[in-house]
Amino acid sequence: MLRPLRILLSPPKCPLTRCCSGYVSRMRFVNRLQEDDDACAAALQNGRIFLFHSLSPLLQRTNRETFRTSALTASGTQPRPQPRPEHSIQNQDHNQDHNIQYRTKTRTKTRTFSTELCRNSGQNLSWDLLAVLVFYVSDLQPILKNLGSDGSLLKESVLIGCSEQNQAEFCLDVGQLDQAAVEEQCGGTFVDLRKAFFLLKGAEAPLVAKGQALLRWHQTNRFCSATGQPTQRNQAGSHRFCSSSSTTYYPQMSPVVIVLVSDGTRCLLGRQASFPRGLYSALAGFCNMGETLEEALRREVAEEVGLEVQNISYSSSQHWPFPHSSFMVACHASVSPTHSQVDVDHSELEEARWFSLDEITCALQVKAPPRRGDLPVIWLPPPHAVANRLITEWAGLQRHGKDGP
Numbered sequence: 001m002l003r004p005l006r007i008l009l010s011p012p013k014c015p016l017t018r019c020c021s022g023y024v025s026r027m028r029f030v031n032r033l034q035e036d037d038d039a040c041a042a043a044l045q046n047g048r049i050f051l052f053h054s055l056s057p058l059l060q061r062t063n064r065e066t067f068r069t070s071a072l073t074a075s076g077t078q079p080r081p082q083p084r085p086e087h088s089i090q091n092q093d094h095n096q097d098h099n100i101q102y103r104t105k106t107r108t109k110t111r112t113f114s115t116e117l118c119r120n121s122g123q124n125l126s127w128d129l130l131a132v133l134v135f136y137v138s139d140l141q142p143i144l145k146n147l148g149s150d151g152s153l154l155k156e157s158v159l160i161g162c163s164e165q166n167q168a169e170f171c172l173d174v175g176q177l178d179q180a181a182v183e184e185q186c187g188g189t190f191v192d193l194r195k196a197f198f199l200l201k202g203a204e205a206p207l208v209a210k211g212q213a214l215l216r217w218h219q220t221n222r223f224c225s226a227t228g229q230p231t232q233r234n235q236a237g238s239h240r241f242c243s244s245s246s247t248t249y250y251p252q253m254s255p256v257v258i259v260l261v262s263d264g265t266r267c268l269l270g271r272q273a274s275f276p277r278g279l280y281s282a283l284a285g286f287c288n289m290g291e292t293l294e295e296a297l298r299r300e301v302a303e304e305v306g307l308e309v310q311n312i313s314y315s316s317s318q319h320w321p322f323p324h325s326s327f328m329v330a331c332h333a334s335v336s337p338t339h340s341q342v343d344v345d346h347s348e349l350e351e352a353r354w355f356s357l358d359e360i361t362c363a364l365q366v367k368a369p370p371r372r373g374d375l376p377v378i379w380l381p382p383p384h385a386v387a388n389r390l391i392t393e394w395a396g397l398q399r400h401g402k403d404g405p
């Protein structure tokens, strides 16, 4: 049965509006787009798109004096909007969203740029801004056309969610187009996610990581592992199907357990030889087939540092895009102070040792990796990483006189 177009284009008003939150209707909307290809294709026409090129997201980097709108023009031939004084971002504006007006050929639009400030490498303490560029499909279509792409490319977008403004959000990899030409037309730069991830605003980083993970999964799962035949994706990109074997494939994450071990007054951190100088993190490892999280956690700590942990408690979790999609489950655990002698397996870790609260407090204050020539300093994974959360939680509990779990 045909549904009215109005319902297809935006999250339906819940019939029980009084008890159904915006969050609930957005989640149901996304769920329906994953189930219904026609609804998803219609939502795409009205949606927002994050662009990638060969899995690198399109970002805009600028400094506080010259923050400028991107070159979004209906024809792609108009000059870019010039920086205007009201677009300048002062120091105190950092970490906020900026509503910026710009003109297309036919109308004035407002686009929200969210920005995160990061320390520049120079000595003058100026700042860089980094923001994800988001396009409305209606703006992107003419740009893609100018770049010689037919309309079929847009259909390769994958659904990643729904904005709080009730617009379906998609990611699209334009790796088949010339990178420099896309950057020029769109007014941004494709930045390797490893470089970009920690410089994006809190809410943007996981969204971009999710988009990249989904795009990567599609690029590496084009064929059925049973029959070798090509698989077909649904419109949302939430699964692929092999009609020869009737197998449905869903995107996968690898479960990883990460644990901060405490002996009551100190916490245990380790570093791999491949880590940058001075970086220490909580112990982590992939779960083996058939293991519970608790079993994986106990095994990893035993293997890596030769300790037996107890009192395991859950903290939080996160999707982690590096090197591929991991599902990180973060826990605290303890050992008795009388059984805290570390015996490092050097095939896994370069070093592991206990850190006092004072050392952790100092390390948490290091906000950027030391630069070449700086004095050696101990630093920790940045706030986007769940390891940082574990360490911060532990430090907070220590300061309030309570140990971890």
Ligand SMILES: NC(=O)C1=CN([C@@H]2O[C@H](COP(=O)(O)OP(=O)(O)OC[C@H]3O[C@@H](n4cnc5c(N)ncnc54)[C@H](O)[C@@H]3O)[C@@H](O)[C@H]2O)C=CC1
Pocket (backbone or CB within 6 Å): 254, 256, 258, 281, 282, 284, 285, 286, 287, 320, 322, 323, 324, 326, 328, 381, 385, 386, 387, 388
């Ligand atoms: N978000 C965070 O705060 C942190 C995340 N991590 C992540 O945790 C993960 C595990 O950390 P490490 O053990 O230190 O990593 P690792 O990269 O040293 O992996 C250890 C070994 O696990 C095996 N392995 C790789 N992929 C696997 C998979 N999908 N399933 C099973 N085994 C696999 C390989 O033999 C690899 O040598 C890594 O992806 C790392 O990036 C690690 C520390 C902090």
